[in-house]
Amino acid sequence: MGDWVSDDYVMASYLVHQQAGDFYKKAQGIAVGLTVGSWTDLPAERQEQMKKHLGQVVSVEELGEDEAGNRKAILQIGYPVCNFTAEIPALLTTVFGKLSMDGMIKLVDLQFPESFVKQFPGPKYGIEGIRQRLGVYDRPLLMSIFKSCIGYETKTLAELFYQQAIGGVDLVKDDEIFFDDTYAPFERRIEACAKEAERAYSVTGKKVLYAANLTGPVTEIVEKAKRAVEAGASALLLNVLAYGYDVLHRLAGDPAVTVPIMAHPALSGAVYPAPQYGIRASVLLGKLMRMAGADFVLYPSAYGSVAMERTETLAIADELRMDAFALKRSFPVPSAGIHPALVPQLYEDLGNDQIVNAGGGIHGHPDGSAAGGRAFVAAIEAVLKGRTLAEAATESDELAKALQLWGGK
Amino acid sequence: MGDWVSDDYVMASYLVHQQAGDFYKKAQGIAVGLTVGSWTDLPAERQEQMKKHLGQVVSVEELGEDEAGNRKAILQIGYPVCNFTAEIPALLTTVFGKLSMDGMIKLVDLQFPESFVKQFPGPKYGIEGIRQRLGVYDRPLLMSIFKSCIGYETKTLAELFYQQAIGGVDLVKDDEIFFDDTYAPFERRIEACAKEAERAYSVTGKKVLYAANLTGPVTEIVEKAKRAVEAGASALLLNVLAYGYDVLHRLAGDPAVTVPIMAHPALSGAVYPAPQYGIRASVLLGKLMRMAGADFVLYPSAYGSVAMERTETLAIADELRMDAFALKRSFPVPSAGIHPALVPQLYEDLGNDQIVNAGGGIHGHPDGSAAGGRAFVAAIEAVLKGRTLAEAATESDELAKALQLWGGK
Known part of the structure; x- marks a missing residue:
């Protein structure tokens, strides 16, 4: 019954572990308890009025036992959309508010009717809009992360921006922990980096977007984003879990915020990795980020220092695309x-429509950040042409040195 | 070294599980990586400038192995307060943003210098201020939760409010999943319940606060709270995890929001229960809620349907008081x-300074919600006088019936 679709219900799927107890009864308790509160003791007339507000058990699928002897099942519950508003806080509180505290239960999927999704902004620019801004249509984009932002002055950051930009990257992003910007105030460094982007353009002929970390009180953050746009911002970075999905929603939904928004996954590791608790990464970083309006979503790759299982990373990318x-x-x-x-x-995993994003993999290059960028550019060109990196390295000194350092295939 | 205190650092304690690897090296990686990014490769002059931004390893305490053969340790890291701003999103992103995704790691405590805490609002009224508003100083308070809110009209909710109020409760709260209020608009039901509170006062001589569920776009929520105050609100309920701690901070910090704020723990179960991941409940629902400004904090008791370990519930209450x-x-x-x-x-656990909070335990009373409230009032009076409930039940028919239904001692 996984294909149950209704215009009137949001369907949530839960993975439940329990020692004992009837899964169907649990599902029924959820369907009633998290909607109308009680059912069988309501008078018939009241039931008639409340029927449209009552949750539905869509399916209960038992999955056997885990190693600790817990029985497992997937429960699917339909929640009437008329019970809540089209906002992520309302949605999550309804489907996993109290329920998140009720034993070993993980929210693993959400399915929405079109009428519900339509009320969310979604990405304002998306993959196509960002490609238009950059004039790049036929390859993965390349992003560089400032090695460090804390404690640096505007002038220094602007220089570091230029070093990254002339290496051929398409985007540069702030460190997500960049909050105290006393030495490099938000709008001033946006102006400075915008100038450096132009200077690099005059050399490389390539546009570069700068995603500045948007911070501050939630009550002022949309106005701050507008000031950033006036200062010449080309993108904004947001720690969505820390600030709340609704902040992303309001930024994406505001026509005056005319730049794409990059969602950072900071704090998401407090929610997705436990097998028995939390919310699956593809929901948290995939579906919800896109609905709320993220044009880009960062998440741990399957190959790096902070790794996520490959199937999970692919599931996130699926939800986004x-x-x-x-x-x-x-x-x-x-x-x-x-x-x-x-x-x-x-490239094998995701093809063209992705962003290759590096920090240490660019700045750690023996010949510096610009060379680090060029090594990536050469690597991306190689895979597009169906060449091996080893072949391409014969024509790119920067790539050769990078492969020497990090090992190639 | 658990007593390391410094005016210049916030100290975070982490429980780390790992198969292999040096815990001290891990701690060092965190202290450098989440502050200045790199250290040993910085020139001496730069190190001098960056010193005050560098994180510190305070202690590394190995704890042996878990059942799966993972080694465990508590790492304590000091983060310079000058690196971030005094806001919960900045704090959490700094101490557990990227780090939350880096293997089996749980944030188990945070310690702050006074200078940092001073920048947060904290509860505007707190226990003493709420007692003053109610004129009740010498006993636990009693709260009743609407059995259900969804689908009810203002008139019906007002009647249900009155039924709860005349039972002798001090507070009534909305269901936290009350979002779509088409039939009972926020301000209209605040006005209606305020009237019912007065009507009940004329009968019982007891004041009753009504915590209405504050919802809607984060960009408008503080203004909505002010409209609620103008409509006669006496308290507000907020799903803090869903809306973000900073929303609570802004509500508590706004002098025009002249009512106490009640924090609901919805969604927190996605974060605190896993032993190897997430954030400990005493941080999430204790320390951070209080700093951000919650006057009341709901959390799962150790005894109910949705249970938490008793030591954890006591740790939350400790942080709050x-x-x-x-x-x-x-x-x-x-x-x-x-x-x-x-x-x-x-009462044995927490004494006077707590709120006894019931939904089904009030509405499920055989003689209805008002009788359910009176049964609790009798039970609270009994423990204050050092009497057993069985003794008190001889003088309270409502309590006798409640004990018969739910079992007494």
Whole structure:
């Protein structure tokens, strides 16, 4: 019954572990308890009125036992959309608010009717809109992360931005822990980096977007984003889990915020990795990020220092790029520990519509950040032409040195 | 070294599980990687400038192995407060943003210098301020939860409010899943319940606060809270995890929001229960809620349907009530499955400064919600006088019936 679709219900799927007890009874308790509260003791007239608000058990599928002897099952529950509002806090509180505390239970999927999804902004630009801004249509994009931001002055950051930009990257992003910007105030460094982007353009002929870390009180953050746009911002970075999905929703939904928004997965590791608790990464970083309006979503790649299982990373990318009613597609950004030797694997996984994102893999290059960028550019060109990196390295000194350092295939 | 205190650092404690690897090296990687990014390769002059931004390893304590053969340790890291701003999103992103995704790691404690805590609002009223509003100083408070809110009209909810109020409860709260209020708009039902509170006062001589569920776009939520105050609100309920701690911070920090705020723990079960991942409940529902400004904090009791370990529930209550610089104290509200027979245990655990909170334990009373409230009032009076519930039940028919239904001691 996994294909149960209804215009009137959001369907949530849960993985439940329990020592004992009837799974169907548990599912019934959820369907009633998290909607109308009680059912069998309501008078018939009241039941008639409340029927449309009552949750539905869609399916209960037992999965056998885990190693600890817990029985497992997937429960699917339909929640009437008329019970809540089309906002992520309302949705999550309804389907996994109290329930998250009720034993070993993990929210593993959500399915929405079109009428519900339509009320969310989704990405304002999406993959196609970002490609248009950059004028790049036929390859993965390349992003560089500032090695460090804390404690640096605007002037220094601007220089470091230029070093990254002339290496041929398409985007540069702030460190997500960049909060105290006393030495490099938000709008001032946006202006400075915008100038450096132009200077690099005059050399390379390539546009570069700068994703500045958007921070501050949630009550002021949309206004701050607008000031960033006025200062010449080309993208914004947001720690979505820390600030709340609704902040992303409001940024994406505001027509005056005319730049793409990059969602950082900070804190998500407190929610997705436990097998028996939390929310699956493909929901947290895939489906919800896209609905709320992320144009790019960072997440741990399967290959780096901070690793996630490959199937999970692919599931996130699927959610970001699959057909989903009228929602634009979001760029997947597998991150952490990426170096040029990983480009063929990343390309095999996701093809063109992804962002190759590196920090240490660019700045750690023996000849500096610009050379680090060029090594990635050469690696991306190679995979597009169906060449091995070893072959390409014969024509790119930067790639050769990168492969020497990080190992190639 | 658990007592390491510094004015310049926030100290985070992590429980780490790992198969192999040096814990001290891991700690060093965190201290450098989550602050200045790199250290040993910086020139001496730069090191001098960056020194104050560098994280510190405070201690590494190995704890042996778990059943699966993973080695365990507690790592304590000091983060310079000058690296971030005094806001929960900045704090959490810094100490557990990227790190939350880096293997089996759980954030188990945070310690702050006074200078940092001072920048947070904390509870605007706290235990003492709420007692003043109610004129009740010498007993636990009693709260009733609407049995169900979804689908009911203002008039019906107002009647149900009155039924709860005349039972002698001090507070009534909305269901936390009450989002679509088409039939009972937020401000209209606040006005209606305020009237019912007055009507009940004329009968019982007791004040009753009504915590209405505050929902809607985060960009409008503080303004909505102010409209609620103008409509006669006496308290507000907020799903803090779903909306973000900073929303609570802004509500508590706004002088025009002149009502106490009740924090609901919805979604927290996606974060605290896994032993190897997430954030400990006493941090999530204790320390952070209080700093951000919750006057009341709900959390699962150790005795109800949705249970938490007793030591954890006591740790939350400790964080809410202990001396913490100039912060006011928050009311602990152990919740879920509370009935009158549990009152002696709750009192033994937390004494007077708590809220006894019941939904089914009030509405499920054989003689209805008002009788259910009176049964709790009798139970609370009994424990204050050092009497057993059985003794008190000889003078309270409502309590006798409650004990018969839910079992007494």
